Amino acid sequence: MTNPIRVAIVGAGIVGATTALALQRHGVDVTLYSDRSIEDLRDAVPATGTAVLFGRSRDVDIDLIGESYADAPVSLGMATRLVSGEPGELTTLLDFDPDFHYTAAGVDVRLRAHDRLTEFVRAGGAFVVQPVTVGDLDAIAADHDLTLLATGKGGLVELFPVDEDRTVYREPQRELLAAAFAGLGHGPEVFAHRGGGTHNVFNLHAEHGELWIGPYWHKDIGASWSFLGFARPGSPWVERFDSVTDAASALEVVTELYRDYYPEDLPEIEKLTVIEEDQRSWLRGAVTPTVRKPVGHTASGRPVAAIGDTVLAFDPIAGQGAQTGIIQAAALVAAIVARGTDFTEDWIAEQFDDHWDARGHAAAEVTRLFLGDPDYAFVAGKLFPAAQEDDAVGAALFGLLSEPAPILGLHTDEDVDRFIADAKAAALVRS
Numbered sequence: 001m002t003n004p005i006r007v008a009i010v011g012a013g014i015v016g017a018t019t020a021l022a023l024q025r026h027g028v029d030v031t032l033y034s035d036r037s038i039e040d041l042r043d044a045v046p047a048t049g050t051a052v053l054f055g056r057s058r059d060v061d062i063d064l065i066g067e068s069y070a071d072a073p074v075s076l077g078m079a080t081r082l083v084s085g086e087p088g089e090l091t092t093l094l095d096f097d098p099d100f101h102y103t104a105a106g107v108d109v110r111l112r113a114h115d116r117l118t119e120f121v122r123a124g125g126a127f128v129v130q131p132v133t134v135g136d137l138d139a140i141a142a143d144h145d146l147t148l149l150a151t152g153k154g155g156l157v158e159l160f161p162v163d164e165d166r167t168v169y170r171e172p173q174r175e176l177l178a179a180a181f182a183g184l185g186h187g188p189e190v191f192a193h194r195g196g197g198t199h200n201v202f203n204l205h206a207e208h209g210e211l212w213i214g215p216y217w218h219k220d221i222g223a224s225w226s227f228l229g230f231a232r233p234g235s236p237w238v239e240r241f242d243s244v245t246d247a248a249s250a251l252e253v254v255t256e257l258y259r260d261y262y263p264e265d266l267p268e269i270e271k272l273t274v275i276e277e278d279q280r281s282w283l284r285g286a287v288t289p290t291v292r293k294p295v296g297h298t299a300s301g302r303p304v305a306a307i308g309d310t311v312l313a314f315d316p317i318a319g320q321g322a323q324t325g326i327i328q329a330a331a332l333v334a335a336i337v338a339r340g341t342d343f344t345e346d347w348i349a350e351q352f353d354d355h356w357d358a359r360g361h362a363a364a365e366v367t368r369l370f371l372g373d374p375d376y377a378f379v380a381g382k383l384f385p386a387a388q389e390d391d392a393v394g395a396a397l398f399g400l401l402s403e404p405a406p407i408l409g410l411h412t413d414e415d416v417d418r419f420i421a422d423a424k425a426a427a428l429v430r431s
């Protein structure tokens with residue numbers, strides 16, 4: 001019998017935990033290093049994000065690991081509204097509510113990671129609680145055929161230089177406020193004017209940012225709602241987000257935002273309550289969207305690979321981070337098992353280039369579209385009004401959250417016209 005492949009993974013967030021369990025199920029000998037215990041990963045930290053899996057990534061995740069959250073409320077569309085102006089003199093510019101052509105679900109990443117880690121350890125996987133330092137990596141890499149760093153946006157990223165050619169932004173494009181809330185059900189009477197409890201509610205403001213709220217499965221209470229606020233730098237929303245210091249103040253700020261800018265949704269928002277079981281149900285921050293080189297080196301020059309947020313950090317406006325990390329994990333697991341040995345620096349770089357071509361690049365560009373990047377004004381300027389006219393176009397627009405690849409074909413006005421025409425034609429075929 002040949003020796004099993006030995007893989008070290010550093011970081012037990014959703015990407016590290018998923019990769020570890022999937023590799024283990026293929027007979028790979030995995031050692032997973034985490035700076036926190038399994039219990040602390042679940043209960044002593046906020047979720048690193050909402051991590052809605054839209055369509056394709058959800059399917060990939062189910063194929064790779066299985067479906068453990070069959071009771072989680074899914075979302076099937078995106079009730080979208082764009083307004084402009086200040087409270088009392090708001091103008092609605094767009095209002096549309098397409099169904100997706102897929103199913104989306106947001107499950108607390110702490111729960112997903114916890115459940116995967118628990119299964120990994122139960123099946124005999126080595127879980128080492130240790131904050132790994134750059135100094136530790138040499139011995140870890142020497143002891144394994146391949147070392148993967150899934151340490152998120154902050155941990156050990158200095159080993160991986162920023163890829164200047166692939167990185168577009170040098171600073172965050174939004175200030176973020178995320179929070180999960182209880183108190184509101186998911187029946188058709190909820191947000192009846194906006195998709196009836198099974199649609200995400202996405203409110204955009206032309207000058208200030210975006211507010212999104214969608215069905216969520218929270219680690220302690222299960223069915224709940226997840227709110228995400230995105231404030232453009234310099235907008236008055238930044239100050240409101242900055243005043244949040246706990247879950248209760250997060251709820252106050254969220255309620256005031258809807259009262260001032262989206263009063264038609266206020267009756268639902270006023271029913272939301274803080275999740276008493278989870279004092280870490282909220283998060284504030286900002287992400288500089290960054291692409292890093294996938295290969296780093298330990299002190300003695302051994303190559304190590306970056307995966308997940310460590311190599312690709314997205315602004316969450318288009319929900320691409322966990323989705324792309326899971327898709328990367330699935331491809332990497334298959335490639336590791338197929339190769340079996342000799343995980344050279346060139347091989348690691350090749351895997352990432354494949355991932356960039358298959359998903360990462362398109363995911364980054366879709367994020368730019370939803371950030372309102374001026375380079376995509378020619379796309380947004382046609383696509384959003386066309387979505388207002390025809391739900392088929394709205395569905396295609398939000399289809400990009402699941403399958404972002406078509407955005408790489410949008411270079412001219414004619415390309416956008418073709419995308420719109422194709423969406424309408426596809427709807428005719430379906431009907």
Ligand SMILES: Cc1cc2nc3c(=O)[nH]c(=O)nc-3n(C[C@H](O)[C@H](O)[C@H](O)COP(=O)(O)OP(=O)(O)OC[C@H]3O[C@@H](n4cnc5c(N)ncnc54)[C@H](O)[C@@H]3O)c2cc1C
Pocket residue numbers: 010011012013014015016033034035036041048049050051052053109130131132133150151152153154155156176177178228283307308309310316318319320321322323324325
């Ligand atoms: C507000 C918000 C909303 C989001 N919404 C979505 C969404 O809807 N859909 C989506 O797909 N994505 C979304 N994302 C992105 C998604 O949450 C992240 O991409 C994903 O959680 C990253 O997972 P990860 O495992 O790569 O990193 P992390 O979750 O950051 O995990 C890294 C782990 O490594 C550990 N670690 C760090 N350093 C060390 C060390 N030196 N030694 C040992 N361990 C270490 C950390 O403690 C952590 O446990 C959102 C993000 C944010 C901020």
